[in-house]
Each structure stands twice: as C-alpha cells, then as structure tokens.
Amino acid sequence: MDLKRMHAAVAAYAEGADERDVARLRFFERVLELQQRRADELAARHAGDGAPCELPEGTDVAGLYRRQESVFSQAPVAIDPAELAETLAAVAGCIADGAGLSPQASVGLRAVDWGALAAGLDMRQAGSDPAGFIDDVLMHADGLGVSTQVPLGVLASVLQLSLRPHLQPAAEWVARQCRQDRETPPASASLDCPVCGAPAAASWVGESAGTDGRGRVQYCATCGTQWGFERIRCTNCGTRNEGHLHYHSVAGDPAHRIQTCDECGGYSRVVFREDLEKGPFVMEVEDVVMANLDQIANDPRLREQLLDSKRV
Ligand SMILES: [Zn+2]
Numbered sequence: 106m107d108l109k110r111m112h113a114a115v116a117a118y119a120e121g122a123d124e125r126d127v128a129r130l131r132f133f134e135r136v137l138e139l140q141q142r143r144a145d146e147l148a149a150r151h152a153g154d155g156a157p158c159e160l161p162e163g164t165d166v167a168g169l170y171r172r173q174e175s176v177f178s179q180a181p182v183a184i185d186p187a188e189l190a191e192t193l194a195a196v197a198g199c200i201a202d203g204a205g206l207s208p209q210a211s212v213g214l215r216a217v218d219w220g221a222l223a224a225g226l227d228m229r230q231a232g233s234d235p236a237g238f239i240d241d242v243l244m245h246a247d248g249l250g251v252s253t254q255v256p257l258g259v260l261a262s263v264l265q266l267s268l269r270p271h272l273q274p275a276a277e278w279v280a281r282q283c284r285q286d287r288e289t290p291p292a293s294a295s296l297d298c299p300v301c302g303a304p305a306a307a308s309w310v311g312e313s314a315g316t317d318g319r320g321r322v323q324y325c326a327t328c329g330t331q332w333g334f335e336r337i338r339c340t341n342c343g344t345r346n347e348g349h350l351h352y353h354s355v356a357g358d359p360a361h362r363i364q365t366c367d368e369c370g371g372y373s374r375v376v377f378r379e380d381l382e383k384g385p386f387v388m389e390v391e392d393v394v395m396a397n398l399d400q401i402a403n404d405p406r407l408r409e410q411l412l413d414s415k416r417v
Pocket residue numbers: 298299300301302303325326327328329330
C-alpha cells in the first residue's frame with residue numbers, strides 16, 4: 106500500500122463527512138499507516154533471508170498459485186513469535202486509544218502480555234492458515250490471559266490487523282513470482298484468498314488487466330492479495346446463477362454496493378470504480394468506508410428501508 110495515496114484517499118472521504126465518520130476514518134488511517142510501516146520494517150529486516158515462505162521441495166510457487174487453493178497452506182510464512190508480539194502490542198495500543206472501546210475493554214486490552222501470549226501460539230498455523238489460527242485463538246482466549254472484558258470481536262481485529270504486516274511481504278513476493286498467472290484469470294477463481302486462504306473482505310469492479318475489464322477483483326484484508334474473480338458469481342457459495350444474484354446500492358451512493366445471493370443467503374461488498382467520485386482508489390480505505398454496508402446487510406429492517414435494488 107502506498108501511504109501517500111492512502112492518506113489522500115482518507116482526506117477525500119473525510120471532506121464533508123460527519124464528525125463520527127471523520128473520527129473513524131482518522132482512526133483507521135493510523136492503523137493502516139502502522140501496518141504498512143511495520144510491513145516495510147519486517148521486509149527490510151528479513152531481506153537477506155531468502156524466500157519468505159517455505160516451499161516444499163520440487164514445487165514452484167506459480168504452480169501452487171495456479172491451483173487456486175492457498176499458497177501459504179503448502180508454503181508457510183515464517184513468523185517469529187517475538188516479532189508478532191511487538192506488532193500485537195502496537196496494534197492493541199492503537200485500538201485501545203482510538204477505537205471507541207468501553208473503558209473496561211481498553212484496560213483489558215492494555216493488560217494483555219502479548220509476549221507470553223504469542224510464545225504459546227502455533228506460529229506454523231499463523232503462517233499457513235491465518236484465518237484458522239485466529240479462530241483457534243478466539244476459541245481458547247480464556248486460557249491465554251485475555252480478560253473477558255475484551256470482546257472477542259476486538260481480539261479478532263487485533264489478531265487480523267497484526268498478522269497483515271507479517272504476511273504481506275510474503276504475499277507480495279508470491280504475486281511477483283506469479284505475475285503471468287495473475288494476468289490470465291483462471292477458469293474458476295478461488296472463493297477464498299489463493300495466497301493465505303482467508304475469506305475475501307470485499308471486491309471491486311472496473312478496468313483491470315487480470316479480468317479483461319469485465320470481471321471483478323477480490324481483496325483479502327488478511328494478507329493484502331487481490332485476485333481476479335467472475336463478476337456474476339457469489340463469493341460465498343460460488344453459484345453463477347445470474348437470477349439468484351442481485352446488486353443493491355444505498356440511495357445516493359452507487360459506487361459502494363452489496364451483492365446478495367438467494368442460494369446461500371450471503372452477501373459481499375463491491376466497489377464500482379467508475380462510480381467513485383473523488384480521491385485515489387485504495388482498496389484498504391474502501392474496505393473501511395464500506396463498513397456501514399455490513400450494518401445494513403445484517404439488519405433486515407434497514408435492508409428494506411434503505412436499499413434501492415438494482416439487478417446485475
Ligand atoms: Zn490473503
């Protein structure tokens with residue numbers, strides 16, 4: 106992520122937004138900056154270490170990518186527990202300061218001994234299946250010295266946001282090795298991230314090399330990978346049944362839409378780049394801006410009142 110573009114994108118959205126939205130944007134701006142600076146620091150520190158993930162003998166990373174499963178599940182990223190602990194402490198501090206948590210949750214978050222916590226976690230799983238790793242940590246949070254005052258959703262965010270700087274340099278390395286494969290969209294793209302296996306956070310539609318300009322591009326917030334995906338396809342269950350997929354936009358904002366699926370009942374958030382009004386396009390910032398769509402998608406009453414339905 107280019108920090109200059111990120112700051113410009115945040116500034117464009119903050120202009121004219123209400124106070125609450127500005128505070129939210131500015132908070133995530135600090136988190137995004139922290140993540141990128143930490144990713145750069147870790148990448149520089151490990152620049153001489155060779156490949157950032159452990160490839161099994163006789164395999165090449167492009168071959169793994171072509172299978173569209175998860176590259177890291179076969180070639181795990183080495184994560185140092187002490188380094189992860191430092192990132193966790195920095196991200197937790199940022200969240201305790203500015204995320205608007207209850208005072209008890211903030212105190213609980215600050216009290217966690219991240220060094221002891223990370224030392225007891227399975228770093229192999231963190232580097233090969235980050236989404237599964239987060240689920241496992243949440244399941245055993247009580248035994249890890251995390252106060253019950255810290256909501257599990259907050260702990261999940263701390264973990265996901267902290268893993269990104271450790272995974273992103275390896276994900277960028279994979280992208281460089283697979284440049285050619287990434288330019289030719291596979292016949293059937295992966296629903297989950299083809300690099301780290303986490304579910305996609307959101308997607309965008311617009312001109313892009315990897316999708317012939319017709320498709321869409323999925324975005325993984327866990328490792329930062331973007332990959333080509335079919336425009337008319339559910340990102341949750343994979344159906345291509347056009348009649349069962351619908352786009353909805355909140356009145357007045359055609360750029361940020363929800364795609365719903367009648368088959369699985371799921372939804373996903375999609376940015377239509379040609380409808381964006383201002384600022385440079387930075388998917389990390391769009392992900393933050395689209396958080397309100399989750400509220401709408403999860404509230405049936407709001408869904409009915411606010412959505413102005415549009416077919417694909
Ligand atoms: Zn990923």
